[in-house]
């Protein structure tokens with residue numbers, strides 16, 4: 001599922017970034033080759049960060 005239209009990031013991309021050590025949204029975007037733009041996806045990114053790499 002695409003959660004960030006600006007960067008074309010899926011939830012899988014975000015989880016992969018978290019699994020690689022991203023602990024803040026900016027690191028998640030950077031790890032996916034993008035950056036925070038409109039911010040619409042921020043709540044979802046934060047939720048995935050809270051869930052951590054173990055789930056999913």
Ligand code: FES
Pocket residue numbers: 003004005006007035036037038039040041042
């Ligand atoms: S949808 Fe992610 S920055 Fe716009």
